[in-house]
Amino acid sequence: MTSTENAVPRPAPRPTRQRRAVAAALGAFDDFRSAQEIHDLITQQGESVGLATVYRTLAALAEAGEVDMLRNEDGEAIWRSCSATHHHHLVCRSCGATVEVEGPAVERWTSAVAAEHGFSDISHTLELFGTCPRCA
Numbered sequence: 001m002t003s004t005e006n007a008v009p010r011p012a013p014r015p016t017r018q019r020r021a022v023a024a025a026l027g028a029f030d031d032f033r034s035a036q037e038i039h040d041l042i043t044q045q046g047e048s049v050g051l052a053t054v055y056r057t058l059a060a061l062a063e064a065g066e067v068d069m070l071r072n073e074d075g076e077a078i079w080r081s082c083s084a085t086h087h088h089h090l091v092c093r094s095c096g097a098t099v100e101v102e103g104p105a106v107e108r109w110t111s112a113v114a115a116e117h118g119f120s121d122i123s124h125t126l127e128l129f130g131t132c133p134r135c136a
Helices: 017-027 035-044 051-063 104-116
Strands: 068-071 077-080 088-092 098-101 127-130
Touching (some): 068 088
Parallel strands (some): 088 127
Antiparallel strands (some): 068 077, 088 098
């Protein structure tokens, strides 16, 4: 998950018409999408929601722990509705196909590195980018 492992999620944003439209659009995708792509789908569905509202809503949903946000290799913020458990992502850099992965070895490694350097209360993110079998 791109949010911190020990972070306490903030309360979910108030369910306005615009927020419901953003949440519904996110539910239509299995992979990470940009705010512009989410906005385009909302517009295609006949809803009237400004792009700035989409960005603000996505940020609020990410802060509440309801969606994951990561930056693709170009630095663009992309979002996805994900499971509530701590996980990481394997993302196809060609088509955007996404797989949630759990990594006990990663969790042990981050704890060991932090302890080795005397750090506590650690958090981490890990996103893997590659080419899926369909795009290879």
